[in-house]
Amino acid sequence: MSDVIIVIGASGGIGHELVRQLSDNYPDTTIYALSRKSQSTTFADNVTCQNIRTDDEKAIHEFCQSLDAKDQKVRLAISTVGILHGEVDGLQVEPEKRLEDIDNEQLLRYFHVNSVVPTLWLKHLVDRMSDQPSQIVCFSARVGSISDNRLGGWYGYRASKAALNMLLKTAAVEYARRAKSTTLLSYHPGTVDTALSEPFQRNVKPEKLFSPEFTVSQLLSLLPELRADQSPYFMDWEHEVVTW
Numbered sequence: 001m002s003d004v005i006i007v008i009g010a011s012g013g014i015g016h017e018l019v020r021q022l023s024d025n026y027p028d029t030t031i032y033a034l035s036r037k038s039q040s041t042t043f044a045d046n047v048t049c050q051n052i053r054t055d056d057e058k059a060i061h062e063f064c065q066s067l068d069a070k071d072q073k074v075r076l077a078i079s080t081v082g083i084l085h086g087e088v089d090g091l092q093v094e095p096e097k098r099l100e101d102i103d104n105e106q107l108l109r110y111f112h113v114n115s116v117v118p119t120l121w122l123k124h125l126v127d128r129m130s131d132q133p134s135q136i137v138c139f140s141a142r143v144g145s146i147s148d149n150r151l152g153g154w155y156g157y158r159a160s161k162a163a164l165n166m167l168l169k170t171a172a173v174e175y176a177r178r179a180k181s182t183t184l185l186s187y188h189p190g191t192v193d194t195a196l197s198e199p200f201q202r203n204v205k206p207e208k209l210f211s212p213e214f215t216v217s218q219l220l221s222l223l224p225e226l227r228a229d230q231s232p233y234f235m236d237w238e239h240e241v242v243t244w
């Protein structure tokens with residue numbers, strides 16, 4: 001029996017850096033870097049890159065069964081999965097500025113990627129978590145905080161991250177029974193200089209635009225502070241609580 005780490009969505013700006021830092025911090029642990037894209041980067045020897053459909057339940061199930069076959073349990077799983085703009089299954093999505101921009105198909109894409117996909121992973125991981133203190137992190141966003149919504153706009157992205165938070169909070173009730181050592185964390189990374197935020201960086205003060213290196217190291221230093229009996233958490237890059 002061995003414990004492993006999984007990064008779901010390993011090719012993105014934050015995901016790639018997560019794999020890099022995790023492989024440095026946990027050189028003796030197998031790290032699965034899962035992505036829909038084949039990855040050209042060579043990581044450290046403890047990293048296994050797997051090109052799988054991380055958004056497809058059959059592929060998720062098969063991957064989890066491969067862990068069972070190797071007698072592996074999960075000590076840390078991090079989903080970076082998220083979409084704000086760009087092409088999703090043949091549709092170009094763009095955050096809505098006003099009610100008139102709301103589109104049925106676009107909303108469904110936001111909910112599928114940002115809410116449903118991470119939740120499918122919560123479903124399949126519940127019986128595969130380590131008995132040792134373990135964690136599942138879903139990259140959320142402060143804009144998914146219902147109580148913090150002062151600006152409006154970005155209907156689909158906001159609502160799908162709020163839904164992710166609710167799904168994670170609901171799953172936490174069941175995890176508390178079925179995976180008692182596991183902490184669930186919804187994480188706001190700040191505004192990070194990646195392809196996802198690139199079109200929206202103009203109004204961000206330079207000191208508030210973080211590098212992937214910074215937000216990932218902030219996340220990894222937060223993890224040891226979390227306690228399963230306080231799960232779930234919604235926290236940000238500063239280690240501050242975000243209101244749900």
Ligand SMILES: NC(=O)c1ccc[n+]([C@@H]2O[C@H](COP(=O)([O-])OP(=O)(O)OC[C@H]3O[C@@H](n4cnc5c(N)ncnc54)[C@H](OP(=O)(O)O)[C@@H]3O)[C@@H](O)[C@H]2O)c1
Pocket residue numbers: 008009010011012013014015034035036037054055080081082083084088113117139140141142188189190191192193194195196197
């Ligand atoms: N950057 C920011 O300022 C910021 C702020 C707040 C929250 N976040 C959140 O942080 C997370 C990581 O964002 P990022 O900045 O690293 O963006 P990114 O570079 O665009 O990466 C997005 C990740 O989401 C995955 N993904 C995208 N579409 C998917 C789909 N249809 N099915 C499955 N996976 C999909 C990709 O995984 P593959 O490896 O499979 O391509 C990729 O790793 C996201 O959840 C985002 O909402 C980012």
